[in-house]
Amino acid sequence: MTEDVQRSYALLGLDPGAAPDEIKKAYFRLVRVHPPEKEPEEFQEIRRAYEMLKDGPPVVEEERFSAPEDPNVLCLLEQARRRSERKEYRAAADCVADALTFAPDHPFLLLLLARLQIRAGNPRKAANTAKKLQKCAPDFSEAYALAANGYYASGWYKKAFPEYKKAYELGYRDFDFLTDYADAADDNGACELAAMLRRELLKNTKWDQSNIDSALYLYRSEAEHCKDESAVLAFLEEYGQFLSANRRLLRGQSVELAAPLMFFAVEKPQLLGFPSVYSKIDTLAESLERIVRDMEPDFVENVRIFMLFTSLRMDSDFSDSDWPLLAQVVLNPNEDGRMTRYGLLDTLLCLLKEREQSLAQLEAIRSQYPFFYQHIKEYCGVFYRDKAEEQFEKLKREHARLSEQYAGGQFYKRYPEEKTLPRGVLAYSDSKPFVRETKKPGRNDPCPCGSGLKFKRCCLGKGIYD
Amino acid sequence: MSRTIGIDLGTSTTEAAVYRDGKKELIFNPDGLAITPSAVGIDESGNWVVGERARAQYLMLPESTAIEVKRKTGTDEAITLGRARYTPIELQAKLLSYVRAYASAYLGESVDRAVISVPAYFNDMQRRDTIRAGELAGFTVERILNEPTAAALSYGLDHMEEESHVLVYDLGGGTFDVTLLEMFDGVLEVKASGGDNQLGGKDFDELLMEHLLGRFQDRTGKNLRKDRRALARIKDEAEKCKIALSDSESFHILIPAICVLGGVPAELDETVTRAQFETLTKGLLQRTHEPIDTVLADAGITENEIDHVILVGGSTRMPMVARDILDYLGIEPVHAVHPEYSVAEGAAVQAGIISGEIDPAESLIMTDVNPYTLGVRTDDDGSGDCMNVVIPRNVTIPVTRTERYTTCRDYQTEVLVEVYQGESRIATHNHRLGKFYIRSIPARPVGAEELDISFSYDLNGILKVSAVLLSTGMEKGIEIDMAKGGEKAQDLSGWKEAEGAKTWRAVIRTAERLLSRPQALPEALRGSLREATDELKKALIHGNREDAEAEGDTLRELLRIAKGGGV
Known part of the structure; x- marks a missing residue:
C-alpha cells in the first residue's frame, strides 16, 4: 500500500x-x-x-519480491521514489540501476527498473532488464509481459510475440497488456488469436470514462477481421448494441465512433455492395448521429460527404492510391477539423473535375439505393447545380488556402494547372514582394498621415511610406 | 444590520424570499402576489413601469416594453424601449430595484444585500452581468447561486435526515437545468450539473404561436408575423392556452379584431387540444435528454441509483414533462417542492447561512461543482490549437490541479500560457479567460524544459493560474475572477512613469504614431504591432526588465518590417 x-x-x-x-x-x-x-x-x-x-481502496498489487535490506540500496530507492513522483522516470531508473550495483540481479530491483524504463521511454533497456528478471524468476508472468512490452515498443514485433504468449499462459491479464497482445498477434499473422483476445476483452470489460477509448480501438481492429457479408453483419449488429448501451460514455467522441464504419467504406467498398450491409451501416450511421449530433455538427456532415464520395468512387477511374489522404483524415482521430475539411475538399474537387462520371454514378445510386440517396442528396447539389462553375471556384479558393498548411492531396497532383498562387499571404512573408496597398504619394500630395501638410513637408524621408 | 434576501430572477417571473425567525418566508409585492412578471417598460408619459403593470402594458405597447430580458443577459445586444436603447444589464437592474423597493416596504427595514440565483449553466459572462445588474440596483450581491442548487437547498432543509440521490429537473421560463445531488447526513453534495440555457417555457409558447400564425395565414392569407401588437396578443393567448392545457384537454382561443382584412376586423379563432400541443412540442422535450445523459455520465450514476426526481420551474406543470421523464428514466418524478417558489426560498436559505441567521452547525452544508471545463491551449497534435484539460467540468470545488507541460520546439525560450473555458477540443472554439508569458527559458532541445501549470478554482468562482519552470524555479501567474468576468483590462497609461521607460519611449512613440494612421499598415501587421506595444507597456508597468527587453525586441523587429516595406 x-x-x-x-x-x-x-x-x-x-x-x-x-x-x-x-x-x-x-x-x-x-x-x-x-x-x-x-x-x-x-x-x-x-x-x-x-x-x-471512494471506489474501494486502490487495487494494490501483491509484491512478489521484497526489497533488499542494504542501507545504500534503501537510500537510492528513496531517491528513485521521489524522482518518479515528480514523473522524472529516467532519473529514477538511474537511481535503481545504481542500486543494482549493491545487490546484483536482485529481482525486486530488476522489476522496478524494468517498469521505470518502460515509463522513461527506454523500451529496449526495459526488455533486457526483464530478460534478466526472467532468469531469476522463471514463473513470474509480469517479467514476460514487460519484456514483450519492451520489444514491441522498440519495433521488434517478432521477438515480442513469444513473450506475450508466455505471459498470457502464466495468467497475466492486464487490460493494456491484452490489447497490445492482440495487436502483436495481428502483426505476426495470428489473426484468429487476435480476434479471440479482442472478443474476450470486449465481452468482459466494464466500460467507463477511462477505458472507453480502448473499446473503440478494439472495435476498429475487429472490423478488419470481417471477411464476408455475414461476418460484417454480425459485427455491425454487435457494434450497434455497444453504441446504444454506452451512449452516455460516448458523448464527445465522434471521429472515433465512425472509424469502424469508415473502415468498411475505405478498405472494403466491395462489401458495401451487399444491400443488407449497406442498409445496416445506414441505420448505424443514424444512431451515431444521435450521439454526436450536438457536439460536432461538422463531423456528421463530413461523414455524409464521405459516404457520398465512397459511393461515387466505385465506378470512377480513381485508383486506390488516390484515397489515402481522405481516408487518413476521416479515420485519424487526432487531426483537427481543418485538416478534415482539406481532405474532403481535395476529393470533392477531384470529383467535380470529372463531373460527368460522378453524375452518372449518382444517378445509379439514386435508382438502386434510394434510402442512401436520401441521406447524401443535400451534398449532391454541387454536381447538379447550374452554378457548378461558381461553386467550384469557391471551393477551390478554400482549398488553396488550406493547402498552405497541409500537405498531401490529389487535386494539385492530378491537375497541376489548377495550382495558382494562394491569396491572403501576409505582406511581410519572405517569399513575396511587398505590395503597396495605396498609391505611392507624390511630393506635393497631401500627406497620407492625415496631418494636412504636403507630403514633402511631413512624412517624406521618415521612411514610413517609401 | 440590514437584511439579506434571496432572489430568483427568472426569465418570465421573479420571486423574492427571506429567511427570518427560523423559517423561509416569501416576500409579497404591492399587488399582494409573490410572483412578479419579469417585465420592464416605459409608459406613455415616460415613466418606468415594472412587473404586473409592465406585463399588462406589453399587450398595448409592445414597442416600449421588454420581456424575457434574461435571455439576452451576457450579450451586448441593445433593447429598444420607445426611442431609447438599453442594455440587458440596465433593464435587469430596473427589475431588481423594484424588487428591492417592495422587499424593503414588506419587511419594514432596508434591504441592500442579496443572493441571486442563476441557471447552473450560465457562463461567466452571464454571471458577471447578473452581478452588475444587482449592483446597479443598489444590492451587494453576496453570492450567485445555481438555481437547481437553490431548489435542492430548499428541499434539503426540510429533509435533512434523508440519504439519497436526487435529480433536480428545472425547466423554467427560459432555461433548462439538470443537477444531480447526493444528500447524506445533512450534507448536500452536487455531483454534476448541466443543461441548456436556451430552452424553456417560452419555446413552447413560441411553437404554439407559430402554429396559430400558420393557421391564421392558411385561413385568411394574412401574415401577422410583422405586426408587433398582434404578436403580443397572440403570445399572451398562447401562454394562457399552454397553462390551461395542463389541466384541461382542450382550449379555445378567441382574439377578436386582431387585424383588419379588407376593411373588416378579422378574429383569430382556434381550438387547440392537448394532444395537438404535445405533438407540436415533442422535439423540445427531447432536447432535455442529452443534458440528462451528460450529467448522469459525469456523476458516474445510472438511472437505477436515482431515488427522486424533483421538478422545479413553472414549465414542469405540463403533464407531458413528467410523462417524458418516466419514459426516459423510468422514475416517477415528484413535486416535492413548490415549482415556482423553491428557487427563491433556496436563495433565501443561502442568504440565511451567509448572514448567520441559520446556525451552521445545524444546517445544511453544501458542496458545489464547476460547470465548465478549464484548460490551456497546447500544441499536442501539431495544430497548435488543442484544448488541454486541467480541471474537467463537474469537479467538486474548491479544487487545485496541476499538469506538467514541456516546450514544443528546439531552443524555445518563451511559452505563452492561454487559459480557456469550454467543452470543445479545439481551444479557440472555447472562451479565452486570460493569458500570460513565461520568458527567459533556457534554450534547450524540445521537451527538455518542463513547466508545471496549476489551476486553483475556489467557491467564489475565482481561478488562479500559475506556472513554475522546473529547471529554474521561476514562477508566474494570473488571477481570473470569473464572477467578475475574465482578466481585468489594464490601464496602460502609467508606463511613462515606470522605471526603464526612457529606453523604450522612442520605440513606443513610433509604434503609436504608425498605429494612429489607418492607411499606413496592412491589417495583420497592425494587430501584431498593437499587441506588442501593449505587452511592452505592461512589462514596463510591472517593472519586469526581462519581459520588457523581449517585448521591445519584438516591437523593434515589427517596426523594421513596417518601415522597410516588408522585406
Missing part, C-alpha cells in the same frame, strides 16, 4: 481497508467539520482523500 493511500485513510480517521460505506460516512462527517465555505484548504485535502478511496 502506498503512502498516499495510507495518508488518505488516516485523514479520514479510518483503518486501512475500511468499507466504502464507512469511507463515505467519514467523508460527509468531515465535510460538516470543515465546510468548503470556511476552510477551503482542509476541505480540498479531505476531498482528495475521499476521491482516492
Whole structure:
C-alpha cells in the first residue's frame, strides 16, 4: 500500500481497508467539520482523500519480491521514489540501476527498473532488464509481459510475440497488456488469436470514462477481421448494441465512433455492395448521429460527404492510391477539423473535375439505393447545380488556402494547372514582394498621415511610406 | 444590520424570499402576489413601469416594453424601449430595484444585500452581468447561486435526515437545468450539473404561436408575423392556452379584431387540444435528454441509483414533462417542492447561512461543482490549437490541479500560457479567460524544459493560474475572477512613469504614431504591432526588465518590417 493511500485513510480517521460505506460516512462527517465555505484548504485535502478511496481502496498489487535490506540500496530507492513522483522516470531508473550495483540481479530491483524504463521511454533497456528478471524468476508472468512490452515498443514485433504468449499462459491479464497482445498477434499473422483476445476483452470489460477509448480501438481492429457479408453483419449488429448501451460514455467522441464504419467504406467498398450491409451501416450511421449530433455538427456532415464520395468512387477511374489522404483524415482521430475539411475538399474537387462520371454514378445510386440517396442528396447539389462553375471556384479558393498548411492531396497532383498562387499571404512573408496597398504619394500630395501638410513637408524621408 | 434576501430572477417571473425567525418566508409585492412578471417598460408619459403593470402594458405597447430580458443577459445586444436603447444589464437592474423597493416596504427595514440565483449553466459572462445588474440596483450581491442548487437547498432543509440521490429537473421560463445531488447526513453534495440555457417555457409558447400564425395565414392569407401588437396578443393567448392545457384537454382561443382584412376586423379563432400541443412540442422535450445523459455520465450514476426526481420551474406543470421523464428514466418524478417558489426560498436559505441567521452547525452544508471545463491551449497534435484539460467540468470545488507541460520546439525560450473555458477540443472554439508569458527559458532541445501549470478554482468562482519552470524555479501567474468576468483590462497609461521607460519611449512613440494612421499598415501587421506595444507597456508597468527587453525586441523587429516595406 502506498503512502498516499495510507495518508488518505488516516485523514479520514479510518483503518486501512475500511468499507466504502464507512469511507463515505467519514467523508460527509468531515465535510460538516470543515465546510468548503470556511476552510477551503482542509476541505480540498479531505476531498482528495475521499476521491482516492471512494471506489474501494486502490487495487494494490501483491509484491512478489521484497526489497533488499542494504542501507545504500534503501537510500537510492528513496531517491528513485521521489524522482518518479515528480514523473522524472529516467532519473529514477538511474537511481535503481545504481542500486543494482549493491545487490546484483536482485529481482525486486530488476522489476522496478524494468517498469521505470518502460515509463522513461527506454523500451529496449526495459526488455533486457526483464530478460534478466526472467532468469531469476522463471514463473513470474509480469517479467514476460514487460519484456514483450519492451520489444514491441522498440519495433521488434517478432521477438515480442513469444513473450506475450508466455505471459498470457502464466495468467497475466492486464487490460493494456491484452490489447497490445492482440495487436502483436495481428502483426505476426495470428489473426484468429487476435480476434479471440479482442472478443474476450470486449465481452468482459466494464466500460467507463477511462477505458472507453480502448473499446473503440478494439472495435476498429475487429472490423478488419470481417471477411464476408455475414461476418460484417454480425459485427455491425454487435457494434450497434455497444453504441446504444454506452451512449452516455460516448458523448464527445465522434471521429472515433465512425472509424469502424469508415473502415468498411475505405478498405472494403466491395462489401458495401451487399444491400443488407449497406442498409445496416445506414441505420448505424443514424444512431451515431444521435450521439454526436450536438457536439460536432461538422463531423456528421463530413461523414455524409464521405459516404457520398465512397459511393461515387466505385465506378470512377480513381485508383486506390488516390484515397489515402481522405481516408487518413476521416479515420485519424487526432487531426483537427481543418485538416478534415482539406481532405474532403481535395476529393470533392477531384470529383467535380470529372463531373460527368460522378453524375452518372449518382444517378445509379439514386435508382438502386434510394434510402442512401436520401441521406447524401443535400451534398449532391454541387454536381447538379447550374452554378457548378461558381461553386467550384469557391471551393477551390478554400482549398488553396488550406493547402498552405497541409500537405498531401490529389487535386494539385492530378491537375497541376489548377495550382495558382494562394491569396491572403501576409505582406511581410519572405517569399513575396511587398505590395503597396495605396498609391505611392507624390511630393506635393497631401500627406497620407492625415496631418494636412504636403507630403514633402511631413512624412517624406521618415521612411514610413517609401 | 440590514437584511439579506434571496432572489430568483427568472426569465418570465421573479420571486423574492427571506429567511427570518427560523423559517423561509416569501416576500409579497404591492399587488399582494409573490410572483412578479419579469417585465420592464416605459409608459406613455415616460415613466418606468415594472412587473404586473409592465406585463399588462406589453399587450398595448409592445414597442416600449421588454420581456424575457434574461435571455439576452451576457450579450451586448441593445433593447429598444420607445426611442431609447438599453442594455440587458440596465433593464435587469430596473427589475431588481423594484424588487428591492417592495422587499424593503414588506419587511419594514432596508434591504441592500442579496443572493441571486442563476441557471447552473450560465457562463461567466452571464454571471458577471447578473452581478452588475444587482449592483446597479443598489444590492451587494453576496453570492450567485445555481438555481437547481437553490431548489435542492430548499428541499434539503426540510429533509435533512434523508440519504439519497436526487435529480433536480428545472425547466423554467427560459432555461433548462439538470443537477444531480447526493444528500447524506445533512450534507448536500452536487455531483454534476448541466443543461441548456436556451430552452424553456417560452419555446413552447413560441411553437404554439407559430402554429396559430400558420393557421391564421392558411385561413385568411394574412401574415401577422410583422405586426408587433398582434404578436403580443397572440403570445399572451398562447401562454394562457399552454397553462390551461395542463389541466384541461382542450382550449379555445378567441382574439377578436386582431387585424383588419379588407376593411373588416378579422378574429383569430382556434381550438387547440392537448394532444395537438404535445405533438407540436415533442422535439423540445427531447432536447432535455442529452443534458440528462451528460450529467448522469459525469456523476458516474445510472438511472437505477436515482431515488427522486424533483421538478422545479413553472414549465414542469405540463403533464407531458413528467410523462417524458418516466419514459426516459423510468422514475416517477415528484413535486416535492413548490415549482415556482423553491428557487427563491433556496436563495433565501443561502442568504440565511451567509448572514448567520441559520446556525451552521445545524444546517445544511453544501458542496458545489464547476460547470465548465478549464484548460490551456497546447500544441499536442501539431495544430497548435488543442484544448488541454486541467480541471474537467463537474469537479467538486474548491479544487487545485496541476499538469506538467514541456516546450514544443528546439531552443524555445518563451511559452505563452492561454487559459480557456469550454467543452470543445479545439481551444479557440472555447472562451479565452486570460493569458500570460513565461520568458527567459533556457534554450534547450524540445521537451527538455518542463513547466508545471496549476489551476486553483475556489467557491467564489475565482481561478488562479500559475506556472513554475522546473529547471529554474521561476514562477508566474494570473488571477481570473470569473464572477467578475475574465482578466481585468489594464490601464496602460502609467508606463511613462515606470522605471526603464526612457529606453523604450522612442520605440513606443513610433509604434503609436504608425498605429494612429489607418492607411499606413496592412491589417495583420497592425494587430501584431498593437499587441506588442501593449505587452511592452505592461512589462514596463510591472517593472519586469526581462519581459520588457523581449517585448521591445519584438516591437523593434515589427517596426523594421513596417518601415522597410516588408522585406
